Each structure stands twice: as structure tokens, then as C-alpha cells.
Amino acid sequence: MRSLALALSVPVIALGTAAHAETMTIGLVAPLSGGAAAWGSAMKGALELAIEDVQKDGGLKVGDTTYDLKIAAYDSHYKPNDAVTAMNRLIFEDDAAFVVGPLGSAPLAALVPMATENKKITLTAGFTPIAAAKEYPYSFRAILPTEVYAKPQIEWVVKNLDAKKVGGLFPNDETGQAMVNDLAKAYEAAGASFPAQEFYERGRVDFVPILTRVLAQGIDTFELDGSPPQTAGLLVKQLRELGFKGNIVRTGGDATPDILAVAGPEASEGLYVHQEYDPSLPSAVAYEERFEKAYGGTMNAFSPGFYTSIMMVFEAMRETGSVDDTDAVAAAMSKISDFEGPAGKARWIGNDYWGTQRQLFVPYSIGHVTDGEPKVVATCSPTRCE
Amino acid sequence: MRETSMVLDKSAPSDPARRSWTPLVLVIVACGAAAFVPSLLPNLFYVHIANLTLLSGIFALSLWIIYSVGQLSLGHAAFAGLGAYISALLALRLGVPPLLSLVISGLATATSAALLGAVILRLRGVYFVLVTFLFGQIFTLVALNWSDVTNGANGLISIPPMALFGLSFASRSSFFYFAFAMFILVLLLTWALNRSMFGRAFHSIQQNIDLAESCGIDTSRFQIVAFAIGSGIAGVGGAMMAHYIRYISPDTFTFQNSVAFITMIVVGGRSLYWGALVGALFLTPLPELLRDFAGMQHILYGAVMIVVLRFLPGGLISLASLVKPNRG
């Protein structure tokens, strides 16, 4: 058994390395099986690559202690109770230094209060405002929510693509329900209308009937945001099958590789997609290559953001000279800016939205799919895209 | 004759009247031992798993009560979820103290189960099971869509912890005692139910529903009563879960959970009520034991399940009879 092997190997390591070497466990709570596993794998990959990079330099040096890093990765099944159980294990059994995850609003809402109680930093991905709320000072969010990106991006879409009447299809879950309001508000503020909004149950595969219903309203632009990658791909495919000629835009939730894979090159030509960062950056290209070499398949675009924020935790620990003083680490971390990561210069924002500095921001971009490849047509700051 | 039901058990359960009082003694011993459990466990994670196991035990036992009259519920988790939502909403919106909301949610869940049972009275055997499945699906859809009340998929947060006369059961260790007390209560109730007149009627129904009917037993009445009691207890269990995790969403109790409860009574052994206990005790911590195998975890879980069923079709409790072939 592995636990036995571990127990045996600990004294050996203790003897073999310098006096100040210790082991530090970093936790992961993410869906590693089931429909959301693609995201979970992206998060796990980010953590593994980050640790590989730190270990390459001989481990994490904080003060005069060097830490050997290891991972405890647990499956959340995308369910709140399982996420809570995994978190219990990470806090009490593994004594994790900080936790990557969870993904999804429901697991997040279930788990973050407990993480706060036990002073564990979490790097989350979920659209609920809880993820960056004042009550939970150790909760950091590694991906951009609709609230932040909707306004600048939709202004761009309305201005440059001449969108007037927009339709969209959303999953009937926490993501979809939260998103519709933000999007509709943003479109209306930008001078367009959003008359055709429909919800579908998770797990549905055939969207043609509901799409028929949406198209019957005579829309000129279709908003793809909110749907999981595979579904978004199916929507593009089925929209074009139905003969929709207008623009299809996805103003959030980068899922371009999956959309292209599922919809095929023909249907996805001309698509406008949100990109979590500028994928043409050399550092981003290198990261993606490295990820795909290590894990095969395509890389989910959440991965670089997680890699960056994990590295920022390490940086904050080095700065404060402590791994246990969570308050100091969290405070130092929120002050880091211009941090070079694979996705570009990263910093923490959020004061304008939630009164906290707990939201990761890297300049993101809008891509236009031409010849089966998204080409960057605009890059965005928190206020505008151009 | 066409075989009629997938739920009727063909292996006759042993006569309840002949069973001794040993369970009661065991319970007392268990109570004494339980007092030390939270302090003996290495850390709070184990206490958490112990708590989950007790809750699973409550769900499995309550499902066994329904099973003992030859019915099966594929919507057991939906009743647990119903209880959870009722109790959480009472506590959150109306400020009802959690213990009272627990009682109300149990009663309300039992009532709704009785109503559903009365409506689907005419459905026998497997069709009854199927309607409970449909009920479960509808429950999830309603919890998801009635967002004014249930807060939709975002779920209800900050549910107050369980408290009793000013005594809070917020921490894992203190909740253990509460969960253990409730678990023993449910266990004793099941045991008493099993020994009573009810139990005998239940067993004759389970063994041969037609014969029981011709002996003048109003089978459907007993089935509804058992369905209501079992579902009501599941509602209480669900409410306990809501006040323990302090969060509930439509994802908390789904069809998979219903199936997991059935799996517990089948893997544990369904001819006797404590088979449900053994099942809960075995299957709840199992994924945690297998976590070290990372990617293989779920595959091993499924494989363990198949192996147990394959070599112990009577469930884990048949191990006991292998050791002592002629007890009783």
C-alpha cells in the first residue's frame, strides 16, 4: 500500500536532506470524474506543473526552511458534499498549506466557510460572489466572472459587430442562472436588446428544438456564454445546421478548443470567442505545448490562470517568510502585481466590485476564428476592449 | 405464472419473534463506546467520516423499513432532500430553532410520502418503484427552478447549525453525539417496528403479498405506512445533513444518492435490518480508503461492489452465517 510506503520513506528523506527540509502538502479539490472532469484536469495539471517548476529549483525556500512540495488531489464529483468531505481531509488529515479549488458555485459555497474557519487559502473557480466576498478573506478566484468581463466585452461586440437583437441559451444551473442577468444588463447598457433567453436542463444533448424557438424571434447575434464547452460546440453546430447566418459570440468562459473540436472547422468559422488571456503570447504558447505534451488532448484555458495564482501563493509565502501565517500571506498576495505568468502580467483586482482584492486579472482577449484558429482582434482591460 | 416483482425477496428472512434481545444489549454497549469515539479518532477528518457514516446509516435503515414491506424507493434521496430544504428554509426564513424544524421536516416529509403513496396506491411492485424514481426527478427539477424559494442551483448557504436547549452541535465532534443519538433512535425504532405486530405483517407481505392479502392483511395500508415512516426518517436525516454541512443545493441529494442507499442495503445484506447498517458502515468510508489509488479509485469502488455481490450474494452479513452456520 502506498500509505505504508510513504510512512517508510519519510524518515529516509529526513536523514538524506538538510536539517531544514520539510514537506508541504498542497491540496486540490476539483471534479476529476464526471462531466466537469476537463476543468478539474486543467486545475490538476496547473498544480502539477507549478510544483514541478518549484521542485526543479530544489523546493520552496521560505525563510531558512526548504519545503519539498507534494500534492493531495481529491475528486469533488462537482457535488457540494463530496467537496466538503475532501476539504475535511485536506485540513485535518493532510494538513494542506493551501487548496486549489473547488470548481463550481455550489461546491464553493459549501466549502469556503469551512476554509475560512480553518484559515486556508483557496484558489477557486466559480461565479458566485461568495468567491471574492469580504467575509471570506482567504478565498481567491483564479478565473474571471461574468460581472467583470461582460461590460467591456459586450460593449465591443455591440459596437464592432453591430449586434441589435441577441439570443442565447443557458444551462439551468448556478452558472446559467447567474449569468443571464449580467449579460442582459450589459447588452441593454450597450444599446442592444436580449429578447430570446432560454434555459435547458443539464445533460440535454439535442438543442435543435429550443434553438428553433430562439431563432423564431429573429435575432441577429447569438450569445454562447454560460454553456459547458461540449454543449457550446453542439450549439454552434446545430445553429449553423438550422441555417443561422448571424454572428455567434462567446463573451466568457474560454472553451475554444473544445468548441472547435465538437462543432468542426466549417461551423465554427467566423466565431467570436472570449479568451482568458492572449494565447499568442510566447509564454502562453510554451505553456500550452508543455501541458499538452504532459497530459495529451487539448488544454482547458483555465489552466494558465491557476498556474499563475499558485505561483503567486508561493511568492507571497517567500515574501512574508511564513507558510503558516495565512493572514499575512493572503495580504501579501493581494498586493502582488505585474507578476509574470504564462498568461501575461497578473494582478489582483476586485475592489470596484466586491470591496476586496481577491480576483485574479490577466489581460484577456477577443478572438475571431479564421481558418480554424482564433486570431486575437482585441485585448481587454477591466474597463474596455480594443 | 409470470414473475411479478424485482423487489420481492425470495430468501425468507428469519422469523423476527425468534430473535433475541441481543441487539438491545449491543446498542447499550455501542452507546458506551461511542462516548469516546471523537476523542479516540486521530483527527477531525475521521470524525467527519464517522458523522457521514451515521447519516448514511439513518438513510439505509429508513430505506430498509420500506424494503421490508416488499417495496423499494428510487426516490429516497428526494425525500431526504425535501426534509433538508424544509428544515433549512424554516430555520433560515422563519428563524425556527433547528431542532423544531427537524421535527417539522420529518412530519412534513412523512405526510408527503403518505400522500404520494395514497395516490400511487394502485401501482404494484416495480411500477411503484418507477414512480418513486419519477418523483425524485421532479423534486430535483423543482428545487432547481423554484428559485424564489430554493435559491435555485446556487443552493441555500449559512444554514444554522443544530442546537438543543442552548447546546450547539456546530463542531464535528459535538455533532457526532447528536448524530449518534439520532442514529440509535432510528435503530431502536426499526428494531421495535420489526418486532411488533407491524413487523410481522410487514414480513408476511414481503414473503408473499398475495397470501398476506388473502389472510386479511390490508397490504397497501401497511405499505403506505412503511413508506411514510421510512421517507419521514429520510427527511429527518436530510435535515440533519443540511444543518451539519450548513449548505444545501439540488446537487446534494440526487438519483445517484438514492441508488447509493439501495446499494448499501444490498451490499450489506437485506434480509435483516442490520444488513443496512453493515452496508452503510462499509460503503461510506470505502471511497476514502481508496483515495490513495488516485485515478483507480472509482474503478476499484465498482470492482469491490461487484466482487462482494458476486461472492456474497446475501450481502456482507452472510459472512456471519458462514462463520456460525447454525445460529438461532
Place this chain on the structure above:
Amino acid sequence: MDFMTLTVQAGVNGLVIGMMYMLMAVGFTLVFGIMRIVNFAHGEFYMIGSLVAFYTFAQWEVPFVLTLVLAAVCVGLIGMVVEWLVIRPLRSDELTGMIATLGISVVLQNAVLMFFGASPRAIPDVVEGSLHVGPVVFTWSRLLVIAAAAVIVGGFWLFMQKHKLGRAMRAVAQDQEAALIQGISVDRIFPLAFGISVALAAVAGALMAPVFAVSPFVGTTPMLKAFIVVILGGLGSIPGAILGGLLLGLIESYGATMLGSVVADILQLALVIGILLIRPSGLLGHREA
């Protein structure tokens, strides 16, 4: 779009999805009728079918007809092995068998997850382009699904009616003991029935793979829908599964087009419960004793 167009469009969509439900439900109900087992792993066989399509049709570019045959044969054989290994020893007890299929489902789904990965892959269309009849658009790939499914179910129906083995299966479904007396070997019929059942699921998976996409989780929804179809049509009844599948597909399509998806989904379940209350054994099911 006018009302007429909408109606026709919704009708064709309903047929496509109904055909998939039908293929799933026919196999599901076959196993239930003969072996009295609710096969929770049915959706995983659908998933493996679509996986076979991914490797043979998309990767190795074999003709699509051959892909369907390969999916049916491979998955059918896997099904027979599963029956022999896991389900046969539990034959005396249907509930245990049912829970065992749950274990099979967990093992299969996660094994595929391990070697295939979580991200979905697409399969190119078998036939490209679409048919325009006035303002109505039908894609050929969807029309192909309708035609192919009709042919397959037709063939299966003939097999059950005319072939010796098909008749033997029906005999076992009707009365196992009487079939035994007639000299029908249950040991031969059970694995065959299970194999055919999951082969039908695999064909459904392979057929739908180009229309949707392939991932380890595509089987879950069709499995749940097959469950509902079988309740609607009557447990163990093959005509019931055919009728129920088409009906559910049409209800879903018209409901979603006219009322929106969420309302349609709740309505659909309520409708099935309503039908069960009026006809407790489903539309075409036999009255249980």
C-alpha cells in the same frame, strides 16, 4: 418562421431524438423482459458504441456501415462476457443483479475516462449538407439517423418474430418455466439477450456520435431517458418501447419548441406519471399479476 415551419421542424427533430430513445429503450426493455434486470450500465454500452465509432470512423476512416456493425459486434461480445462473469451468478436474485450492473457502470465509465480522457471529441458528419424543403431545413445527417434507426429496429423486430432464437427469447420473457419445458436453454438465451440488448445501445451510440460528440459521459442521459421511455411504454414490452421512444422524443421536441425546455422537462415527467396512474402498466405493458 411561421407556425407551420416550426411544427414540421420540431416534428423531424422529435423523430431523430425519438429514434435514439427507441434504440436505447428496446434493448433496455428486452433485458428487463427476459432477465428481470434493470441494467444501469446500459448507458455505458451506448458510450462504448460511440467510442468505437470515434476510433473506426473518425480515426481509421472505415465506412460508416462497417462502423455500426463493428460497434454492435464488439459491444455485443463485451455484453456477453459481462453477463457470463457478473450477472449469471446472480441470476436467482434480480435486485442484486441490478446493483451489480451499477458496479459495472462505475467501472466502465471510469476505465474509459482513464484512457480516453475527459474532453469531448467530435466525429465528422457521415453525410454533409442539408435538404431544404421550402423554408424548412433538414440536415442529411439527421435524416440518416432516422432511416438507419428505422431499418435496425425493423430488422430486430423481424428477428424477434421470425427467427428461432428470437421466438425462444419471447418465450422466455413470457414464461421462463414453460420455456424450459419446451427445451429452451436459459443459459443460452440470457447472454444472447444481454448481448443483443447492449449491441442495440452501442448502435445507437455509434449512430448519434456524429450528430453529437464523444466523451466518457455521453451515456448518462440516454440511459435515464430509456428508463422513462420504458416506464411510459410498459416494462418488458418491445412495441411499448418503440412507441414510447418516439412519443417521448416528439413530446420533448414539441414541448421545448413551444414552451421552452425546462417546462417541457417537468411536463414530460408529470405526463408519464399521469399515464401510469391511468394505465398502471404503461401504454402497452402487460398487467402485472
